[in-house]
Amino acid sequence: MYESTRGNLYDQTASQAITLGMVPSGGLFVPSNFPDLNWQDLQGLTYRDVAKRVMMPYLTDFSEEALSKIVNVYSDGTFDGEDPAPLVSVGNFGVLELWHGPTAAFKDMALQVLPDLLKVSLKQFNRDEEVLILVATSGDTGKAALEGFKNRNGMHIVVFYPEGGVSPVQERQMTTTEGNNTHVVAVKGNFDQCQTAVKQVFASELLKAQLEKKKLIFSSANSINWGRLLPQIVYYYWAYLQAVKQGKIHSGSKMNVVVPTGNFGNLQAAYYAKRMGLPINRIICASNSNNVLTDFFATGVYQSQRSFYQTISPSMDILVSSNFERFLFEMSGRDAEKIQAWYNSSNQGSFAVDSMTLKACQDTVYAGWANEEETLETIARSYKTYQYVFDPHTAVAMKVYEDYRYETNDQTFSVIASTASPFKFSSNVIKGLAKERQESCRDEWQALDRLNQLTGWKVPQGLQGLENKAEKSVSSIKPEDISEFIQKKFA
Ligand SMILES: *Cc1c(COP(=O)(O)O)cnc(C)c1O
Helix, strand or coil, X not given: CEEECCCCCCCECHHHHHHHCCCCCCCCEEECCCCCCCHHHHCXXXXXXXXXXXXXXXXXXXXXXXXXXXXXXXXXXXXCCCCCCCEEEECCEEEEECCCCCCCECCHHHHCCHHHHHHHHHHHCCCCCEEEEEEECCCHHHHXXXXXXXXXXXXEEEEEEECCCCCXXXXXXXXXXXXXXXXXXXXXXXXXXXXXXXXHHHHCHHHHHHHHHCCEEEEECCCCCHHHHHHHHHHHHHHHHHHHHCCCCCCCCCEEEEEECCCXXXXXXXXXXXXXXXXXXXXXXXXXXXXXXXXXXXXXXEECCCCCCCCCCHHHCCCCCCCHHHHHHHHCCCCHHHXXXXXXXXXXXXXXXXXHHHHHHHHHEEEEECCHHHHHHHHHHHHHHHCCCCCHHHHHHHHHHHHHHHHHCCCCCEEEEECECHHXXXXXXXXXXXXXCCCCCCCHHHHHHHHHHHHCCCCCXXXXXXHHCCCCCCEEECHHHHHHHHHHHHC
């Protein structure tokens, strides 16, 4: 069963948690208990079957048959290659490539299964309403959600992205999505403003009532939805199994994971894997110049009232990190009263935790950050040393991993979660690679080919021919008008 981080809702089934997305009166759904799952019992299984075994104990109201169908997406050709999440050996560490799905970012790992999880969840209650999915995106979630939900019966999706705050490829990926149930909206503001406005829409009783009359209910495809986090636990088990199989770690030894972090969903999934018994040593949280989390882990003060930087790793340009609430819930010993106090809206996103909670946080997670210059430099140096091309997000993780090794001398085998194909951010990757060549490539579409020429890496299928695809019309609105937009379009 599931409960709210804020102590205002208990005893909800997985179907209820997934359908609602977030707790209507504030708070996020978390599992009331963590099942133990021994990685040794998963040895020799395919990714699809590992996914089934990891997800099953959390979906007790799903039939085994339904779940089997859902996880088929990992073996039916939706992800390219035999293995949807290969662990690639680079130097003396591993890179877990999570970008072999249709949109070339790790969001596909979950967003290719969320629509089916939602479909089964709705059926569970015999609800005849249609679902309206609202998504705030810093770039990658939007496209992955559009791909997952397009042309789904009984489901509509609206994606809000910060105008000028996403890469040209990310923007074009979204605006060229097909499907009669997909909508894309540019918002004049940054991601945090998009996300806050969308959360307010979810909380609006008036709008909810109006939509209810049209037989429409809201849900979320952001990582506040438990259905997003659950499929992400799977690939940490998978990484461990691959590391053992490849002889990188002895059976039972621990591994570190390094996660480039924005909304803390990917990192929280790693933490849940650890709670289920996967031998994880440190979880390393890597941030870009929006280093609100690095500061938190140093001081215990979460201070989101600060300058916002637009960086070359836009999917991490986040100051209000949604899933951090789930992490603090665990670190505080599941103290919903404390969470309630910290996340009280009058705090405006800034609060200080007690020393016990801080200690628990620091024991679990090491946090660091990399600035723009360091990120570009890491792309260049990693290519030179390992002939491996990091996208700017994963390069941030790589830099923080190096700092961690230097600072702690921890020799534990480490896995870097690689969250995007470098081709999604080609011109900035070239800028990094070309430091010595003094080259820069302005046209984003030329840059894809140029990166292919420079490295010999293949342009992912989903990014080919983007510049010539027909774009859908995109409205451009202010954050405060999101509610009205939804009302006009759907209510
Ligand atoms: C979404 C995203 C992140 C951040 O992941 P969170 O789960 O939000 O912490 C990092 N890198 C890329 C490429 C992303 O798309």
